[in-house]
Amino acid sequence: MNPSAPRVLQGLAANLLSEVMPNISTPFGQQLVGIAAMLEMMLAEEFDRAADRLVTENRVVRELLAEGRALLGEGCPTSVAAAIAAPAAPTLRVPDLQRENDLLRAALIDLHAAVEQAPGEAARAFEERIWAELIESTRRRQFASRL
Secondary structure, three states: OOOOHHHHHHHHHHHHHHHHHHHOOOHHHHHHHHHHHHHHHHHHHHHHHHHHHHHHHHHHHHHHHHHHHHHHHHHOOHHHHHHHHOOOOOOOOHHHHHHHHHHHHHHHHHHHHHHHHOOOHHHHHHHHHHHHHHHHHHHHOOOOOOO
């Protein structure tokens, strides 16, 4: 048997809610058990999607950085060129993907600030694309269950 982490976490959460919580006598203790169960459910969901989310986001942000560099030319922040030149994560392990994501998102912040200062319709349209990705990246992080 090879149990998956999400199933184990979901089972633990269900056990906390159905078996442990009814045996806790104080409202505070029940609240703590309920929060622990919800956090386990959120961890299960994030474990299942984290690598895919980061791979997708890293690809999209790299594309935005390249397009932004072409749009701004010499006015592009140096962090953008450095992020584009940085190698992709060496593995699909979440910490490696997250380090790449942190680098790319920091450069995207610099690019966004530069695009906001750039004149013209092309800059405004590109600024909207950056906002659209920021909204989408927030959506990717939403949990089915909320505390």
